[in-house]
Amino acid sequence: MRSEPLGITIPMGVSLPEHATLLPRLVEAGYDQFWSSETAEFDAFTPLVQAATVVPDARLGTAIAGVFQRGPALLAMNAAGLAELAPDRFVLGVGAASPAIVQRWNGVPYERPVRRVRESVEFLRAALAGEKLPGGFRLERPPATPPPILVAALRPTMLRLAGSLADGAILNWLSAEDVARVVPYVHEGGPDKRIVARVFLCPTESPDVVRAAAKRMLAGYLTVPGYAEFHRWLGREQRLEPIWRAWHAGDRRAAVGAVDDALVDELLVIGTPRECAEHVRRYVHNGVQVPVLAFLPLDPSRKVVDDAIEVAAHYRRG
Template sequence: MSRWGLTIPLTGVPLTEHAALVAELPALGYTDAWSAETNGTDAFTPLALASQWAPELRLGPAIVPVYTRGPALLAQQAATLADLAPGRFVMGIGTSSDTIVQRWNGIPFEEPYKRVRDTLRFLRAALAGEKVKQDYATFSVKGFKLEQAPAAPPPIVLAALRPGMLRLAAREADGAITNWLAPKDVRRVRGELGDEPELIARLFVCPTDDAEEARAIGRWMIAAYMTVPVYRAFHEWLGRGEALAPMNEAWAAGDRKKALEVIPDEVVDDLIVHGSPAACRARIREYVANGLTTPVLAVVPGGGLSPADAVRALAPSND
């Protein structure tokens, strides 16, 4: 059976109210819990809690930006989670976006490929217990050594949306993380990553039979993401540039209403998993059949289900 992950925390549910549901996840067939870091919780705190709530789960951030913490602090946080979840923690790093890094944190979003590469190489050394004294292309480290390195260094996976980063993940990391793709897109991604590395993808899942409800929600989400340069370039590479051009033009002109209206239904249906819970589970398995190793569900409220009930309805144990 493939892995079956869940994004935590759930939208609209306070972190303090997750304990019982997270503890239930292994019995429901979930194997993984992955956090995120945008403008809600940080990436590490939910995983630290989940490590105690459900000791069976594999845990990982998808992803931690390489800019918003110094390299040594990233190593410390990864080592802490590896200690809390020995053999069950995966470190996910990536560039994030210019919005998060530069506009929100005031940090220049410069040389993203090199910054990820350098951070990966630093973390490999630091998490292996080495004393690092190195001038990398994008930063320098002068004699850092973890007080207590993990007994087994955690795997490191990279957020990768296009060929350059996917090839870096294949060469130097333990896998790649992607999102906002259709089942048919997995083969394109695999073409750059290769068949062996783990491929993880966050899938936005709205369990509702009301297609218009799902599409209305999906349009807002697509407009928010696909107008960001890194995602716009990703979908141009995947072949959706023409389909999304009217949205991007309207958005650039400041017409948000029109930008939503001109997103084609087929694009929403490609990128948002929706339908009955059984139909959603079948759609998720299409991704796996096309080469996805680890689907990570991001539950989008819909269909009248509470977030917890949606998690239960989408569980692989129902098949």
């Protein structure tokens, strides 16, 4: 049986009250870490508060809490609360998110994201250690052990920041092969820096059905400026140029049609549960220490929770 960490993204489309019975099932299946996200479902902290009490031995992490949507003092208080509820089990993942989330949805100017992340990490380090910050802020209940801080990172500048100023990086929307190129930038800050990656997967017996749905998703993500530049840097510019050109011309159908099957199979994990588990191991082989699985409900004939349990079983046996 494999003993390496295996994380999963919650809430998985399941209501929070149902987590009281779901999360213990997932622990029994082999997941030992639960990570939240923060887009348009729940905030990054609420699902973890419940998880801290439902699965008292599991590790918890935010992937990620946005540094633009909250002031640094509020973010420090959020983190301190979870660190007290789950001592030595909580990891604070932060990041700049995207212009859509920050500016269009929250009305906050999306300016100088690298600087904002750097200043936020510096503030959080000091605040969670109980120090008094400029302006007079000091946590009244700093955690006994400050949680590790990870930074969501794509390109070299943020990857190096994650390795030098934070405790490691959270990766996103990349292939298993891309990991080997990305990790060395983080490890410039030291070989002990943590590498967490969200891995998007959809177990299925009908890969063509899933690929068709996945192409719509990828067309939307790969045209976001941050991800577009990330994949340009990774060497996919020629392959993605037709997608970008059609999208910016307003032809969404053509953009989706320009996403080829090979690209889907690189960036998403698709196949039987056994094949998915084997694919996840490629991420680990290339340098990911904690794969955090994010199950996508792209095959209407499947049950996400059942698939999550089966993938974990194959991963642990492998």
